[in-house]
Amino acid sequence: MGPLVVNEFIxxxxxxxxxxxxxxxxxxxxxxxxxxxxRKLAGMFYGxxxxxxxxxxxxxxxxxVGMLFFSLFGWVDLDLIYINPTFLxxxxxxxxIMGVGFIMGGFCPGTAFCAISIGKLDALAFIGGLFxxxxxxxxxxxxxxxxYKAEFIGAPTMNEILDIPRGVFALGLILVAFGMFWVGEWAxxxxxxxxY
Amino acid sequence: MKMxxxxxxxxxxxxxxxxxxxxxxxxxxxxxxxxxxVEAQEGAQFMSTDEIADALVQKDPSFRxxxxxxxxxxxxxxxxxxINIPLTDILxxxxxxxxxxxxxxxxxxxxxxxxxNEAWMxxxxxxxxxxxxxxxxxxxxxxxxxxxxxxxxxxxDDEIAxxxxxxxxxxxxxxxxxVISNAKASTTVKPKxxxxxxxxxxxxxx
Numbered sequence: 090m091g092p093l094v095v096n097e098f099i100x101x102x103x104x105x106x107x108x109x110x111x112x113x114x115x116x117x118x119x120x121x122x123x124x125x126x127x128r129k130l131a132g133m134f135y136g137x138x139x140x141x142x143x144x145x146x147x148x149x150x151x152x153x154v155g156m157l158f159f160s161l162f163g164w165v166d167l168d169l170i171y172i173n174p175t176f177l178x179x180x181x182x183x184x185x186i187m188g189v190g191f192i193m194g195g196f197c198p199g200t201a202f203c204a205i206s207i208g209k210l211d212a213l214a215f216i217g218g219l220f221x222x223x224x225x226x227x228x229x230x231x232x233x234x235x236x237y238k239a240e241f242i243g244a245p246t247m248n249e250i251l252d253i254p255r256g257v258f259a260l261g262l263i264l265v266a267f268g269m270f271w272v273g274e275w276a277x278x279x280x281x282x283x284x285y
Numbered sequence: 286m287k288m289x290x291x292x293x294x295x296x297x298x299x300x301x302x303x304x305x306x307x308x309x310x311x312x313x314x315x316x317x318x319x320x321x322x323v324e325a326q327e328g329a330q331f332m333s334t335d336e337i338a339d340a341l342v343q344k345d346p347s348f349r350x351x352x353x354x355x356x357x358x359x360x361x362x363x364x365x366x367x368i369n370i371p372l373t374d375i376l377x378x379x380x381x382x383x384x385x386x387x388x389x390x391x392x393x394x395x396x397x398x399x400x401x402n403e404a405w406m407x408x409x410x411x412x413x414x415x416x417x418x419x420x421x422x423x424x425x426x427x428x429x430x431x432x433x434x435x436x437x438x439x440x441x442d443d444e445i446a447x448x449x450x451x452x453x454x455x456x457x458x459x460x461x462x463x464v465i466s467n468a469k470a471s472t473t474v475k476p477k478x479x480x481x482x483x484x485x486x487x488x489x490x491x
Binding site (some may be wrong): 147150151154157158160161162163254255256257259260263264267270271274 | 289292293296297299300301303304305306308309
């Protein structure tokens with residue numbers, strides 16, 4: 090029966106409304122996990138706090154297992170799920186810029202808005218930079234276009250690239266995730282930082 | 286620490302289950318039985334032999350005739366340019382691209398209406414569009430196009446025009462001998478190809 094909007098169970102407007110509710114829930118979880126603290130986010134890179142890794146990978150593997158079970162029960166047609174297409178070069182360059190901005194600013198775009206919603210002023214500078222980046226990119230688009238569109242490889246999934254069943258890949262990712270959680274907690278003990 | 290154990294004890298067994306079961310490849314049926322009944326009763330899937338003969342004579346590239354009879358029957362006789370998809374093979378992947386598309390009009394035919402209608406119902410149930418059935422099948426084709434009976438001389442003009450068209454088509458398509466009267470092939474109105482509404486994927490992002 091799913092995805093609901095593709096199979097016309099709900100209208101695009103209802104879809105937007107649901108997205109709005111999910112967005113609020115997402116923001117709530119981000120805030121309550123402490124993601125509005127830039128020190129907590131930067132802690133990921135220094136190893137004293139790996140909450141970011143744990144929260145996001147828990148979300149990823151929960152959603153992964155959920156979608157696969159939904160598909161197994163016939164509740165959702167995975168072929169109709171949107172997968173962001175991959176432009177390899179811009180993904181790499183964008184990832185580097187995002188990573189550097191993440192360490193320097195201590196926020197990712199979503200958590201910056203979380204932080205400003207609880208009144209953190211440093212997030213204002215971050216959001217200002219975010220808009221500046223948007224303006225530079227859109228105004229300078231002709232300059233970046235070639236890089237932006239280079240190495241288009243469609244929307245491959247990891248299990249297709251590795252040529253293994255998606256269920257087996259899911260199990261592998263779950264095990265890797267728990268391995269990383271274990272390493273993360275080890276790192277928290279190894280590089281403790283008081284009062285951040 | 287405790288949290289991680291709880292999470293692990295839930296997610297890892299679920300992961301093992303999902304790795305062990307085969308992927309669900311069933312496709313949801315697009316029509317309910319009632320909807321199919323309505324369509325079948327309307328008979329919108331039928332195309333007349335005249336329309337098809339006209340398309341064949343004009344070599345209309347948007348038509349594709351599909352013979353759903355067995356292969357030996359197809360080899361004995363088939364309409365010009367028809368391809369053979371025996372009814373038993375209709376679900377094989379080999380033909381999926383022919384049957385599920387929105388470029389050409391597929392016209393199923395068999396000896397009568399039965400097999401071609403079965404083919405249409407199966408493909409319709411799968412949600413494919415642009416599949417039609419030649420009304421009356423090859424038997425009716427032979428009766429109307431290959432060996433048309435001359436109408437009485439008192440028949441209305443359009444009856445005679447139809448006969449002349451059929452005679453002409455018969456000659457063009459290698460049918461029985463015919464003496465053509467002052468023939469002008471009547472142009473039948475071709476049904477429009479229905480553009481299939483493509484299912485758009487949901488766009489999304491972070």
